[in-house]
Amino acid sequence: MxxxxxxxxxxxxxxxxxxxxxxxxxxxxxxxxxxxxxxxxxxxxxxxxxxxxxxxxxxxxxxxxxxxxxxxxxxxxxxxxxxxxxxxxxxxxxxxxxxxxxxxxxxxxxxxxxxxxxxxxxxxxxxxxxxxxxxxxxxxxxxxxFGEVRRFWHMHIDLASELKQSPEAPPGVTRTVVDSDDDRRLLHHLDEVAFAEHFGFVPHPYDDWISWFSDRRDARPDLWWLAWLDGEPVGLCIGDDSRIDRNAGHVRVLGVVPQARGRGIARWLLLESFAQGAREGRTAMTLTVDSDNTTGATALYDGVGMRPERVIVLYRRPA
Ligand SMILES: CC(C)(COP(=O)(O)OP(=O)(O)OC[C@H]1O[C@@H](n2cnc3c(N)ncnc32)[C@H](O)[C@@H]1OP(=O)(O)O)[C@@H](O)C(=O)NCCC(=O)NCCS
Structure with missing residues (x-):
């Protein structure tokens, strides 16, 4: 061949x-x-x-x-x-x-x-x-x-030093860093609930899911965050160092459960990840988004100043 x-x-x-x-x-x-x-x-x-x-x-x-x-x-x-x-x-x-x-x-x-x-x-x-x-x-x-089915954007923002300051949390919202097995399982649960309607989403067993994030040298468990609203878990943000070669921080997962959306929780988590990146000396932040995201993610990223840097075209055919 x-x-x-x-x-x-x-x-x-x-x-x-x-x-x-x-x-x-x-x-x-x-x-x-x-x-x-x-x-x-x-x-x-x-x-x-x-x-x-x-x-x-x-x-x-x-x-x-x-x-x-x-x-x-x-x-x-x-x-x-x-x-x-x-x-x-x-x-x-x-x-x-x-x-x-x-x-x-x-x-x-x-x-x-x-x-x-x-x-x-x-x-x-x-x-x-x-x-x-x-x-x-x-x-x-x-x-x-193969035929085109979807486009994904690699998004990027240059970090300015004034972003080092943590943003103010929305009312009733707090953030914790994952630090136990129960927390990691909660992170998985929140991911499944937040992404249930996302393009291409299929639930996966916890053991498979967690190894995507943990079995890598650039894992940053200190950037695995849970968001809480009035004491209830409602959101997650997972960062890693997969773009460290470019001195950029990377947000791999960001999600908020449907009943807690529209309160500024995702924007707050994202801005906190920017602040964390700026404090660590990163000069940029990146993430990937489905360009047809149905829950407003592209508007969220645009609203905080992120811009598409690359476009990935997803192709599909029967196996
Ligand atoms: C996208 C998602 C994280 C937003 O969470 P959220 O906490 O509701 O977002 P926020 O309240 O912080 O919204 C911040 C901004 O995002 C945009 N936004 C959020 N939801 C939106 C919607 N349904 N339609 C249009 N814009 C929306 C708006 O610009 C909003 O700013 P505004 O309130 O001043 O208008 C959430 O809907 C989600 O988990 N979706 C499923 C998982 C997903 O797609 N994650 C992103 C993958 S890259």
Missing amino acids: LPPGYTARPLDFHEVDGFLDGPDVDLAYDVVCAADVGVLAAAESSRESVRSNLINPDAVADEHRLVFSSAGDPVALVMVEKDAAAKTIYVDSYAVPDHGRRLLAPLVAMGVDAAARLKAGDDWKIEAGAFEQDEVYRDVLEAAG
């Missing part, structure tokens, strides 16, 4: 300081960075984000492939994830610019083949994300039968 001269092999992982890791993660990271630079003129992912994508609870490590040129250089990568609850196989393909055009179609075909092996029913789907400006990859996906 690959053009002559190219070879593909699975990646090898072993434990390093309690995390699955190893030299193949470096090779994968090199490919992702080179691919991003080719499309965006900037590296977008941290090494730890790539490692997390390779070994997260949904990752199907046996199906990932590193592709090498005849000179032995790593030039492409396919990463495969299987979310049984969502009946979805996610396939991410990366190719370094010098080889990209000729490798992307075979990479996507490898992902489609993997999905055919992994699916557990006729109603399963494959999804793949592409940067909006990556027309070569988008053409390849469309030629392989």
Whole structure:
């Protein structure tokens, strides 16, 4: 399937300081960075984000492939994830610019083949994300039968030093830092309630869910916050250091349960995360949002001065 001269092999992982890791993660990271630079003129992912994508609870490590040129250089990568609850196989393909055009179609075909092996029913789907400006990859996906289903925005704000001050809490609202197993389970519960109507949301068992946040070196449990209204838990905010390479703080999850919305709780949590970032010397904050979010999230982010920095186009086809 690959053009002559190219070879593909699975990646090898072993434990390093309690995390699955190893030299193949470096090779994968090199490919992702080179691919991003080719499309965006900037590296977008941290090494730890790539490692997390390779070994997260949904990752199907046996199906990932590193592709090498005849000179032995790593030039492409396919990463495969299987979310049984969502009946979805996610396939991410990366190719370094010098080889990209000729490798992307075979990479996507490898992902489609993997999905055919992994699916557990006729109603399963494959999804793949592409940067909006990556027309070569988008053409390849469309030629392989994928259609656009949604757009996500990577949002960004430059932090000014005056943001260091904590914002005033809305009446009756307090915030605590997660510090026990009960708290972590409450965080999971609030996430499920707040995101129940969100695009693509499917509930996941606690053990799977928490490892997405905890099994990474850039986890920041001190930025896992619960919001309370008159003593009742109503909101969550989860931050991490996944953008620390750019000296940016990152909000991974922000949600408020339906009955507590419209009181300024999410804005307050967000501004507190900005203040925390500014106090730590971060120069920016980032997050990702569904551009068609039905609960006002884009207006919330716009209202605090965040702006879309990148657009990710989500593609889908039957598996
Ligand atoms: C989006 C969400 C976090 C907002 O929480 P919230 O506590 O109700 O938001 P706030 O009260 O702080 O609202 C702040 C601003 O957001 C915007 N906003 C909030 N809800 C809105 C809605 N339904 N429609 C339009 N704008 C809305 C407004 O600009 C609002 O400012 P205003 O009150 O001065 O008009 C909440 O609706 C939620 O949990 N949604 C589901 C999960 C989700 O989508 N999270 C974001 C993922 S990136």
